[in-house]
Amino acid sequence: MPRFSRRTRLATAATTLGTALGIFASLGTATAATGPALNGEWAPFDRCPVDNPAMLAADGFDKTPQCVVSTSASGSIKLGKTTVTTGKTNLQVGVVQNADGSSTVVAPASGALVADPAKVPGGLLGLMCPSDIPVITGICKTLDDSRLNSITATMESVGAPYAFDQTAGVLTDMPIIALPVRIHLENPLLGDNCYIGTKSNPIVLRPRNLDYPAFGMSFFKGDGTVDEAGEMSRIDLTGAPQNDSTFAVPGATGCGLNVGLINLAVNAKTGLPSAAGNNSLTLNNAQTHLAGLTAPGTVVPDAGKVLAENWHSAVK
Template sequence: MSKTSLSLALATALAGIVSMPAAIAGTPSGAFSIFKNCPYTNPSVTTCLYNVVSSGSFVIGNTTLPITSPITLQGGLESVGPSPLYDAVGAPTLASVPAKVPGGLLGIANPAPDWPFPLWVAFWSIVNSVNDVTATIELVDTVQTNFLQALYPPAPDSGEDPVAARLTVRVHLQNPFLGGTCYIGSPQNPIRINLQTATTNPPPPNQPISGEPGNSYYVWVDEANYVGYIQDDDNSLVDNSFAVPGASGCGNVALGLPIITSVLDFLVSGAVNLKVGLPSAAGKNTAIMSGDTSLAASAYVLASEQ
């Protein structure tokens, strides 16, 4: 499906809605139920997005975080071209299941020789009881999108911006020793990931990598009334040009250690940064997010309510 045919398909969907019977207010039904959390009643929203990332990975500094559980990105768009992503209603806009960090606490932090003895004891006590560390991606700003560029990436020499989704995020690391406020990145100093399906042009030492637009087609729900939605399967969005700031807020003060909070943060966050290799400059990090994308006219979602 070309850019022109995709635009026509969505235009037809929006125009065809006038022939649809009035729906009773409720929940989107049938094939449109996946868009139930789209803010489809917002007059600025013409298109609903439901994207599920099922595989891929994040390379942050010296650490690779595989995507082993689905990550869902959903909400509303002004258009399939440049648009902010309006937040989902009744569910997170970005729903990321906490993923285990390979190596656990030993893989994310090691005690340094200058740690006070009580901190050493606390560290090894936690390792012996629960080594697991989880990482969760969290949005800290509005997602900016251009899904036409995802479905139909521009040629490298076209001069067009190939970015399909700009994510501003932080990574939440959790473990009884790290505590609940240990983050890589922050709202003031976030990780900015510019995902595309084209070929990247990263600073060294990273080399160019390519995404995959996937297989796009129109799913007919009611062909007689021109009702349906755009489905794009097996796409892959990539970026290996972003920088990653250091971790902060690490160290669980609830352990009752005789160390003031600022010192505990300095020691534990420092150990995390040393082990993971943070901060990590652009050209040393990579994001690969692969999955399926669904786009529907918000008017059809509204009309499917039951």
């Protein structure tokens, strides 16, 4: 395949998936999984699932494997009446580009998202107080100036992404991908199973570009060393703003020892469940990188295996 054609294909894929994945900067995971340190141009891709069977099976002809990482330093998400400011986020996935134009997203075994936890403004006082429920009123009285008031929110994937539209990634105002998630609310009084959204009834985010990202490209050897004649290509995108205001948010479940009452208090104060149009996700800036074989057709049917070998050769 000519190099120009390959560059165009990489650019399209990177823009599409990168802008879509940046939406996960909305909230962070409480524990950060990290991969090995990698050399050179491979450095950002430390959690790419290159050893996943779907990635390894990509032949380079009908299926082309790629690694994608999207990072962000800030953003916000509004769920009902509550808005949470976001922190640092690192999202990594593998992508298999199919010959028919569709794509398959592959998450690392440890999960795609690693990020700083987000603090809920006002803590429990802001989340469920005041309340006209006597039991909740008693709890509220104990929270003022208490360390028990602090609450963090963690976004978790609950199922595979779907409805991935490659064309939407290079345009604006078109949904790029559907991402089912739930939000874990963490505080000693809420217990371990307090969630907004569930595996069976998740929040489904459908991000879209508000602008076009800037584009850069480099070539490198399998071990990550920059080389204009290298067998690997990397796309760098300076993030465009992204937004989704179309998703609905279900009510909180599983919160506290007296689950029913605390769920009721949280939902009443937060305005949940919240219909589509009342919620919003904004990502101020996303930095996205994509790595793939420059000419995957030259290593058919072993493109996935070669990508994995190259990745492992870059481990320091």
